[in-house]
Amino acid sequence: MxxxxxxxxxxxESLSVQSILDLVxxxxxxxxxxxxxxxxxxxxxxxxxxxxxxVLKTQQACLNRLEEALAAERRSLACLEDGTAHLSTAQAxxxxxxxxxxxxxxxxxxxxxxxxxxxxxxxxxxxxDRLERDGDQAVLLDSHAHLEGAIAALETxxxxxxxxxxxxxxxxxxxx
Numbered sequence: 001m002x003x004x005x006x007x008x009x010x011x012x013e014s015l016s017v018q019s020i021l022d023l024v025x026x027x028x029x030x031x032x033x034x035x036x037x038x039x040x041x042x043x044x045x046x047x048x049x050x051x052x053x054x055v056l057k058t059q060q061a062c063l064n065r066l067e068e069a070l071a072a073e074r075r076s077l078a079c080l081e082d083g084t085a086h087l088s089t090a091q092a093x094x095x096x097x098x099x100x101x102x103x104x105x106x107x108x109x110x111x112x113x114x115x116x117x118x119x120x121x122x123x124x125x126x127x128x129d130r131l132e133r134d135g136d137q138a139v140l141l142d143s144h145a146h147l148e149g150a151i152a153a154l155e156t157x158x159x160x161x162x163x164x165x166x167x168x169x170x171x172x173x174x175x176x
Contacts, residue, residue, distance in 0.1 A: 023066045030059045049128045092174035099167040109157035120146035
């Protein structure tokens with residue numbers, strides 16, 4: 001199992017915290033692009049929001065990749081737990097437990113981020129549909145709450161993931 005550039009034996013799948021964080025970063029970049037593109041198309045009184053739809057399509061594909069990566073990470077965590085169950089030294093057990101707990105929290109908070117972003121994308125797609133259909137008379141969904149939820153999940157994640165690398169390095173030393 002890898003986290004950032006570290007490997008922990010006992011996992012049959014690669015767990016890359018960094019690759020998941022890269023997908024999160026890509027999603028935030030795409031959301032910025034989506035907001036800019038949507039504002040530009042809206043300002044130009046476009047009847048169709050084709051560029052916004054393309055960005056939304058790319059965001060959805062990125063959300064799907066993130067979901068797959070999170071599922072693979074869950075499987076890797078189970079393998080890590082199984083592969084380190086034999087440890088009996090108190091310090092090794094403590095670092096194993098801390099590592100697994102922090103990685104689970106990482107997975108859970110990124111999953112919350114993903115769910116909020118998926119809801120945001122759905123709301124924006126609905127808004128685009130309504131704008132194209134009803135024009136200025138369209139009643140739009142508020143997607144801001146989902147954006148706030150995604151930001152809150154990332155803030156929680158950043159607080160949670162502190163020191164996981166140190167725990168994993170110590171755990172790796174016990175496994176050698």
